Amino acid sequence: MSDPVRTGSLRGIMMRGPGLTATLPFYEDMWGLKLAHAEEGVAYLRGTGEEPFLYGLRDDSVFGIDYVHFAMPDRASMDALHAQCMARGADVLGAPAAFEDWAGGYGFEILDPDLRRLRFRTEARRLEAEDDWAKPKKVSHVVLNTPDMEETQDFYERVLGFRVSDYSADQMVFLRCNTDHHSIALVRTHYPSVNHVAFEMPTLDEFMRGIGRMKQKGHVPTWGPGRHGPGNNPFAYFVSPSGFVIEFTSELQQIDETTHEAQVWPRDDPEKMDRWMTAGPPTPAQRAVMQGRPDPGFPELKPNARSGAAE
Ligand SMILES: [Fe+2]
Known part of the structure; x- marks a missing residue:
């Protein structure tokens, strides 16, 4: 088998849980992140680099990972990774497409074997890097x-x-x-x-x-x-x-x-x-x-979960 297409890099992570957005001041005042964007029930926190957000807080009923966020260098490598995920039997949550969220860009999502959601994004929004000492990059x-x-x-x-x-x-x-x-x-x-x-x-x-x-x-x-x-x-x-x-x-x-x-x-x-x-x-x-606390992941998103349940 030829060498697999490689994931480009780790962008960050979106967390979910009860009352998460209420903890925003901790990250701003102590941890050293900055609020990049907020909307109802979601806060995006940036570091000093160009990445739109490193850590996200999303209010939800369970504590865990909303998605682990990865980058691919371009659309061609994104499409190649998607094809590889399909060919190698991953739970792929749809074809590569434009993301409608604040960070934008193009990509797709899969579930890993523990039903964690992984999001792959290219052409994401880029922020201007900041020169701010002793803050997470x-x-x-x-x-x-x-x-x-x-x-x-x-x-x-x-x-x-x-x-x-x-x-x-x-x-x-x-x-x-x-x-x-x-x-x-x-x-x-x-x-x-x-x-x-x-x-x-x-x-x-x-x-x-x-x-x-x-x-x-x-x-x-x-x-x-x-x-x-x-x-x-x-x-x-x-x-x-x-x-x-x-x-x-x-x-x-x-x-x-x-x-x-x-x-x-x-x-x-x-x-x-x-x-x-x-x-x-x-x-x-x-x-x-x-x-930590058991993270159920996203069993409801698993392809064919509904037909499987009906059998
Ligand atoms: Fe570590």
Whole structure:
């Protein structure tokens, strides 16, 4: 089989849950994002780059991911990815078309094996980049909890062209779609949920200053600061007002496709989990909040869900 079409990059994520838009001030006043656009029940938050939004808040009855948001470079690659999704048996939610939402552009959506919605968009609205120190520039990565890590990994590799960068024992796999060590990582757990969303600070100095801004406003990290083994990125985790875990990071390892070989990182060597030895292991409370609430995804959108139910 020829090399698969590869997903271009991670744009960000739209979250959903009860009362999410009411938490907007936390992201504006503390986390360092800016409101780019608001409409009834939805808020789009931007970083300092050209991306129309990094993190979205949508009011809904259940807590979880509304969609993970990816970019493709152009319509040709979008159409090729769509054809690949169809050919490889993904649950594809329609043909590529214009998006009618605020971010606009062209693309399509699919469901992953845990019924998460993934949106692929090209020709999106672009904002003017802002020169604003110690504010998140982009979403670095999204980490997903999944009950069948092998099936989900296979899907992201085979259908979406991701490649394995590293493993953390048999508990985590780090997946890349471009030079970033990981845009998606999977954690083996009992039910699908969101583990965390990481925001990239341009420099280590700005990463620390972001932590300081949070601390001055009464939010200390629930885990970190520290530096991970896989990906070699500094981390500081916080819990959002809605109970989602969010991370500041920076300096994520860049992968050279010609030389990189995935490793299995051990979890029983503290200095390989926590390179600075500043963070220690996550507390039981931190593990619990990273396990999160079960995310039902979108079973109602699954193609043929209605005919299947009628049989
Ligand atoms: Fe992370």
